[in-house]
Amino acid sequence: MRSLEGKVAVVTGAGTGIGRETAMALGRKGCRLAVCDIDTEALEALQRELESAGVEVSTHRVDVSSREEMEAFAANVVDMHGSAQILINNAGVTVYATFEEHSIEDLEWILGVNVWGILHGCKFFLPHLKAAGEGHIVNLSSVFGIIAPPLQTSYVASKFAVRGFSESLRAELAEYNVGVTSVHPGAIKTNIIQNARLVTDTHADLRHSTQRLFDRLGTTPDVVAARVVKAIEYNSPRVLITREARVADALKRLMPATTDGIVARVFKRVTPKSS
Numbered sequence: 001m002r003s004l005e006g007k008v009a010v011v012t013g014a015g016t017g018i019g020r021e022t023a024m025a026l027g028r029k030g031c032r033l034a035v036c037d038i039d040t041e042a043l044e045a046l047q048r049e050l051e052s053a054g055v056e057v058s059t060h061r062v063d064v065s066s067r068e069e070m071e072a073f074a075a076n077v078v079d080m081h082g083s084a085q086i087l088i089n090n091a092g093v094t095v096y097a098t099f100e101e102h103s104i105e106d107l108e109w110i111l112g113v114n115v116w117g118i119l120h121g122c123k124f125f126l127p128h129l130k131a132a133g134e135g136h137i138v139n140l141s142s143v144f145g146i147i148a149p150p151l152q153t154s155y156v157a158s159k160f161a162v163r164g165f166s167e168s169l170r171a172e173l174a175e176y177n178v179g180v181t182s183v184h185p186g187a188i189k190t191n192i193i194q195n196a197r198l199v200t201d202t203h204a205d206l207r208h209s210t211q212r213l214f215d216r217l218g219t220t221p222d223v224v225a226a227r228v229v230k231a232i233e234y235n236s237p238r239v240l241i242t243r244e245a246r247v248a249d250a251l252k253r254l255m256p257a258t259t260d261g262i263v264a265r266v267f268k269r270v271t272p273k274s275s
Contacts, residue, residue, distance in 0.1 A: 001085070001086075001134055001136050001179070004030060004031050004229070004233065005029065005031075006032065007030075008077070008081045008083050008084045009031040009032070009034070009086035009087075009088065010036075010077055010084055010125060011023045011026070011033065011034075011035045011088040011090060012121060013064070014036060014043065014046060014090070015038075015039040015046065016037075016039070016042055017221050018140065018185070018221045018225065018228075019037070019088070019090040020221070021224065021225035022088055022224070022225040022229075023035050023046060023050065024046075024049070024050070024222075024225065025226060026088075026229065027050050027053060027055035027057070028053075031055075032055075032056040032057070032081055033057040034057070034077040034080070034081060034084070035057060035058075035059055035060070036059070036060040036062035036091075037062070038061060040059075040061050043059040044059070046059070047059045058076075058081070060076065064089075064113060064118075064120060064121065065113050065117055066120075067116075070120035074125050077125075077128075083128060083131070084125055084128040084132065085132045085134060086135065087122070087137045088138045088228065089118040089121045090138075090140045091117050092114050092158075093109065094110065094152065094155040095109075095110050096151060097151065098150070098151060098153070102153070102154055106154065110154045110158055111158055114155070114158035114159065115158050115161050115162065118165065119165070121137075122169065126178070129178050133177065134177045136180070136181070136235070137166075137173075137179070137181070138180075138181045138231065138232065139165070139166045139181070139182055139183070140183050141159045141162040141163045141182050141184050142155070142184055143185065143186040143242070143248050145160050145182070145184055146163075146245065146252055147252065147260075147263045148160075149264070150264060162182065163184070166181070166182035167180075167182065167237070167238075179232070180237070181235075181238065181239060183227070183238075183239045184238065184239065184241065185219070185241040185242060185245065186219070186242030186244035186245040186248075187242060187244060188219050188220070188221055188224060188241075219241065219242050223241065224241050251263075
């Protein structure tokens with residue numbers, strides 16, 4: 001999809017971070033936008049900025065884990081904009097805990113947003129992308145869809161699921177002129193760690209220290225957004241963003257039997273100890 005001018009692009013989790021910057025980048029490319037988030041104040045701020053730049057945009061308060069809300073969202077987008085050609089499944093959350101500390105409710109929450117959110121988006125928007133004659137889906141996975149560090153078991157499970165689903169879906173849709181990209185960012189300067197759900201207070205200091213590490217060393221969300229736009233334009237199957245994502249991918253390819261042990265040791269060394 002070399003030209004994005006006039007295309008209708010849908011972005012979930014667009015209120016902040018990668019979603020917000022991706023919406024802005026697509027707007028600069030001439031896309032008409034339908035953006036959703038659960039944070040209405042963030043959506044209103046994004047809408048003001050986009051409209052001030054002359055971008056056509058509609059905002060929607062949507063919980064992506066809800067089948068009913070996502071089905072209604074897709075219908076509303078087509079009613080308001082006439083079609084949809086681009087879908088960015090960006091919304092994501094995490095839980096900071098060992099697997100043993102997770103409750104079933106924690107697992108349902110993270111898988112609901114990170115996995116079911118993407119499945120809902122693809123299920124309800126795909127017919128419209130196919131009807132448009134061309135389309136592209138971008139699913140946000142993570143470097144943790146390549147490697148599996150401790151204290152992120154549910155997040156890792158969700159992001160590996162996104163990666164596998166995206167690769168299979170891309171193969172299915174190749175004949176319909178609908179591309180699929182799996183995006184794997186490393187450390188990005190967003191609030192996902194700071195907003196992570198804590199199961200116990202034990203990991204509060206650890207979460208805060210990790211967020212500071214991301215803020216100091218992480219890549220800015222606009223870099224991710226630029227790579228997402230390029231992936232749509234060139235129909236890239238997978239995008240590795242940041243050095244750590246590229247290193248993780250290389251380790252998994254070259255030393256698959258030993259990478260997990262290396263990752264565990266590295267994370268033990270670089271992650272600040274909890275009090």
